[in-house]
Amino acid sequence: MFTAYFDAAGATHRGGVMAIAGFVSDARKWERFELAWKSILGREPVAQFHMTDFVSKRCEFESWKDQSERSGRFIADLISCTRKHVNKVFGGSIILADYAAIDRKYQLHELDRKSTRLNS
Numbered sequence: 001m002f003t004a005y006f007d008a009a010g011a012t013h014r015g016g017v018m019a020i021a022g023f024v025s026d027a028r029k030w031e032r033f034e035l036a037w038k039s040i041l042g043r044e045p046v047a048q049f050h051m052t053d054f055v056s057k058r059c060e061f062e063s064w065k066d067q068s069e070r071s072g073r074f075i076a077d078l079i080s081c082t083r084k085h086v087n088k089v090f091g092g093s094i095i096l097a098d099y100a101a102i103d104r105k106y107q108l109h110e111l112d113r114k115s116t117r118l119n120s
Contacts, residue, residue: 002087003030009052010096019093023086033085040077049078 006022025033041049046060053059054075064071082089103109 001027003027017093021091024088025086029085036081
C-alpha cells in the first residue's frame with residue numbers, strides 16, 4: 001500500500017503561478033518518514049514546517065534571522081529525511097494567465113463541471 005501527500009502553492013486570486021508538489025511512499029516508509037520529520041522539527045523546536053515562513057523568516061522562524069548555519073543544517077536534515085523515506089517526488093507549475101487563455105479556448109472548467117455531474 002502506498003501513501004501520498006500533495007500540496008499546492010500560489011495565490012489564484014492574484015494571478016501569477018500555481019505550483020504543486022507531492023511525495024509518494026509505501027506505508028511503512030511513510031511511518032518512518034513522519035517519525036523522522038517530527039524528530040527534526042522537535043529538535044529546534046518547530047511545530048510545523050512551511051517553506052514560505054522558513055525562507056522569509058516569519059512566524060516560528062522569526063528568531064532565525066542571521067542564522068544561516070542553523071537554517072542550512074535544518075533544511076539539509078529535512079531534505080535528507082525526504083530522500084531516505086520517500087519513493088517518489090512530484091512537482092509542477094503553471095502560469096495562470098496561460099491556463100486562463102487555454103481555458104477560454106477549450107473550456108476546461110466546463111469539462112470539470114460535466115465530470116462532477118456525471119459522477120454524482
